[in-house]
Amino acid sequence: MSDPDHPSSDIDRNTPAGFAIDVVLSVVGLMMLLPLVFLISNAFKTPPELLAWPPTIIPNQPTLENILGVLHETPLLRWIGNTLIFAGISTTSIVATSAIAGYVLGKFDLPWFPAVFGVIIATLVVPFEVYMIPLYLNVQAAGMLNTLPGLLVGYLVMSFGIFLVRQYVTTSIPDELLEAARVDGAGEGWIFLRIVLPLMRGPLGALGVLAFFQAWTAFAWPLVVTTNKDTYTLEVGLALFQTGFTVDIGHLSAAAAVALVPSALFFSLMRRNFVRGVAGTGLKE
Amino acid sequence: MAFIAKSFWLSAARLLAVAAALPMLASAASAEKLTIWSGWPDLAPFYKRVGDQLKAKYPDLDISVEAIALREHEKRLALSLPSGSAGDVIEMEVEAARYLEAGLIPEPPAAIVDFVKANYDMTRVKTATYDGKIYGVPLFQGQGALFYNTDMFAKAGLNSPPKTMAEYTAYAQKLVQRDASGTPTVSGWSLRLSGGGSGIAEKYWTILYNHGGTLLEEKGGKWRAAYANEAGRNALKQYLDNVVTYRTVSPEMKADAEAFELGQTAMFIRESWVIGDVAKKAPNLKYATAPLPKGTLMVPVDLYVPNKGPKNQIAWDFVQKANEPENLLWLVENTAWVPNRKGLDYSAVISKIPQLGAFVNTPADHVFFTVPAISPASEILTRLAARLEKAFTDKSLAGNDAASTLS
Numbered sequence: 240m241s242d243p244d245h246p247s248s249d250i251d252r253n254t255p256a257g258f259a260i261d262v263v264l265s266v267v268g269l270m271m272l273l274p275l276v277f278l279i280s281n282a283f284k285t286p287p288e289l290l291a292w293p294p295t296i297i298p299n300q301p302t303l304e305n306i307l308g309v310l311h312e313t314p315l316l317r318w319i320g321n322t323l324i325f326a327g328i329s330t331t332s333i334v335a336t337s338a339i340a341g342y343v344l345g346k347f348d349l350p351w352f353p354a355v356f357g358v359i360i361a362t363l364v365v366p367f368e369v370y371m372i373p374l375y376l377n378v379q380a381a382g383m384l385n386t387l388p389g390l391l392v393g394y395l396v397m398s399f400g401i402f403l404v405r406q407y408v409t410t411s412i413p414d415e416l417l418e419a420a421r422v423d424g425a426g427e428g429w430i431f432l433r434i435v436l437p438l439m440r441g442p443l444g445a446l447g448v449l450a451f452f453q454a455w456t457a458f459a460w461p462l463v464v465t466t467n468k469d470t471y472t473l474e475v476g477l478a479l480f481q482t483g484f485t486v487d488i489g490h491l492s493a494a495a496a497v498a499l500v501p502s503a504l505f506f507s508l509m510r511r512n513f514v515r516g517v518a519g520t521g522l523k524e
Numbered sequence: 525m526a527f528i529a530k531s532f533w534l535s536a537a538r539l540l541a542v543a544a545a546l547p548m549l550a551s552a553a554s555a556e557k558l559t560i561w562s563g564w565p566d567l568a569p570f571y572k573r574v575g576d577q578l579k580a581k582y583p584d585l586d587i588s589v590e591a592i593a594l595r596e597h598e599k600r601l602a603l604s605l606p607s608g609s610a611g612d613v614i615e616m617e618v619e620a621a622r623y624l625e626a627g628l629i630p631e632p633p634a635a636i637v638d639f640v641k642a643n644y645d646m647t648r649v650k651t652a653t654y655d656g657k658i659y660g661v662p663l664f665q666g667q668g669a670l671f672y673n674t675d676m677f678a679k680a681g682l683n684s685p686p687k688t689m690a691e692y693t694a695y696a697q698k699l700v701q702r703d704a705s706g707t708p709t710v711s712g713w714s715l716r717l718s719g720g721g722s723g724i725a726e727k728y729w730t731i732l733y734n735h736g737g738t739l740l741e742e743k744g745g746k747w748r749a750a751y752a753n754e755a756g757r758n759a760l761k762q763y764l765d766n767v768v769t770y771r772t773v774s775p776e777m778k779a780d781a782e783a784f785e786l787g788q789t790a791m792f793i794r795e796s797w798v799i800g801d802v803a804k805k806a807p808n809l810k811y812a813t814a815p816l817p818k819g820t821l822m823v824p825v826d827l828y829v830p831n832k833g834p835k836n837q838i839a840w841d842f843v844q845k846a847n848e849p850e851n852l853l854w855l856v857e858n859t860a861w862v863p864n865r866k867g868l869d870y871s872a873v874i875s876k877i878p879q880l881g882a883f884v885n886t887p888a889d890h891v892f893f894t895v896p897a898i899s900p901a902s903e904i905l906t907r908l909a910a911r912l913e914k915a916f917t918d919k920s921l922a923g924n925d926a927a928s929t930l931s
Binding site: 286287289290291292372376379384459466468475478480484485 | 561592594603782801
């Protein structure tokens with residue numbers, strides 16, 4: 240039956256076509272889940288079983304040694320904490336700076352703003368690795384190696400975020416709305432906080448996810464800036480489970496499985512906000 | 525509005541609370557803190573042990589061992605050495621040459637130079653030497669030997685390891701196991717055929733050497749390729765014979781230590797770290813090791829003290845302590861990495877781990893050679909490896925001596 244509220248259900252699931260789609264989607268879904276299943280499964284396997292072929296999904300002799308080993312031998316919880324703080328501050332900063340800069344560039348008409356916006360856009364095409372070395376030398380000269388501020392340098396502003404917000408503000412927030420507020424006596428700060436910001440939930444929610452992921456998965460910069468085990472982020476810490484020639488798959492899987500818990504919790508808590516934010520954006524004129 | 529008032533500020537407040545609660549990114553400063561940078565996380569317990577011993581002389585010393593995967597360690601060095609922010613004691617392999625040429629590593633005290641000259645074969649000090657001066661102290665080395673599955677050898681009627689390179693191929697033909705269609709299921713000899721990086725060229729170099737050749741030679745102070753000759757052809761022919769002609773191995777098969785541990789290859793050439801890996805992953809595997817016919821490429825890992833300053837003496841004391849015989853024997857027994865120092869008595873270790881014998885008790889005429897201490901060494905090997913990877917499976921080269929000279 241067709242459901243007018245859900246256009247995707249136009250195809251009757253009892254027909255061969257509907258059944259075929261279900262099968263394909265189920266297979267693809269399983270394939271996407273399989274690495275995660277193996278990751279968790281490997282965390283509970285002994286070294287010989289990790290090597291066994293074909294691999295087992297349910298461990299024959301499940302062991303907690305990998306997880307206990309990781310928790311005892313490495314400051315894994317500290318790495319997770321470091322990463323949460325790093326990603327949290329980075330995300331907050333990027334969302335805040337992008338919202339302000341994007342709004343100003345999108346709604347205020349000063350002659351040199353197009354040039355400023357052009358420069359911001361130009362930085363989009365410069366890979367981080369290009370300016371990583373001079374950035375490192377500056378951070379080192381400032382004595383900020385192995386510190387949170389040193390880690391955050393380069394992760395406080397995102398030019399793509401400014402671009403995203405500016406485009407959204409330009410196309411989706413009518414000037415008339417802002418003018419009406421000004422006519423009513425509202426100040427610019429009030430307008431931004433009370434009118435513009437709530438309307439930007441959608442792009443800011445998406446940007447927050449992007450920024451969080453960018454920091455959560457950052458590797459090259461934290462690797463060179465943090466050289467003390469206590470200051471590692473999670474991604475750098477996971478590199479400890481490989482040597483020049485081999486990888487300790489058991490410990491690596493255990494660490495990754497433990498590290499999944501906070502990120503999975505974060506996304507399960509935030510999922511509704513993201514969906515609501517994206518679905519509820521836009522201003523109907 | 526509610527979004528701003530509640531979610532945003534609550535999230536920010538939570539983050540700040542977490543930041544305040546966690547003992548974050550700044551660890552407590554210590555009066556004397558010595559930082560050891562290593563590219564081998566499996567060596568961290570060794571350095572920790574050495575550091576604990578050093579506390580007898582420096583009671584307030586805090587030793588921090590920062591070991592990370594080798595490639596990441598090299599990236600850190602590339603940035604921190606020029607900017608003077610590297611650890612107090614660092615490990616380096618052949619890449620040290622570029623930093624020595626750039627004058628980024630200070631000379632050690634005369635006592636350290638004397639210590640090295642008295643206790644090490646100079647072949648093992650080449651990569652730590654620049655312009656005739658010694659800058660580092662060798663610690664351990666990667667060197668090749670044959671690993672072979674004794675059960676498979678017995679089943680094939682072979683009661684000793686191959687002693688010539690011709691025997692390697694002959695053994696591989698006897699050891700290979702195939703399915704009904706003739707496709708190999710267990711390789712006779714797992715050659716290094718792929719995987720990128722300089723490893724392919726290093727393994728080829730070892731086989732080339734055992735055919736009587738070498739990869740690079742020095743003439744008049746310049747290094748040049750030296751494999752476009754009969755030895756080079758024979759070494760490449762050995763790969764082609766095994767991959768293309770006799771099909772004792774294929775690039776699609778599992779290779780190296782993993783194949784050996786899974787019982788999917790009968791023999792292969794590798795460094796001693798495999799012994800520790802087998803003990804952990806395949807403890808019931810029956811295997812032995814044997815030295816290669818003539819010699820092996822040996823890549824030493826050396827310790828350097830890159831920073832001048834008050835901690836310099838402590839750092840060199842650490843390096844010397846690490847190289848004390850008792851610690852080196854602990855190193856080989858617990859990590860399977862072979863120390864560089866001369867005159868160590870390995871008998872107790874070999875009685876526990878007989879497979880180490882092929883690495884530490886090599887015949888008197890066994891030759892150890894190493895990568896030249898020049899800055900482009902890694903690039904030379906990497907570029908050659910890319911060409912070799914293609915050549916090993918090129919059917920048009922099999923039996924074609926004229927074409928198979930890599931010039």
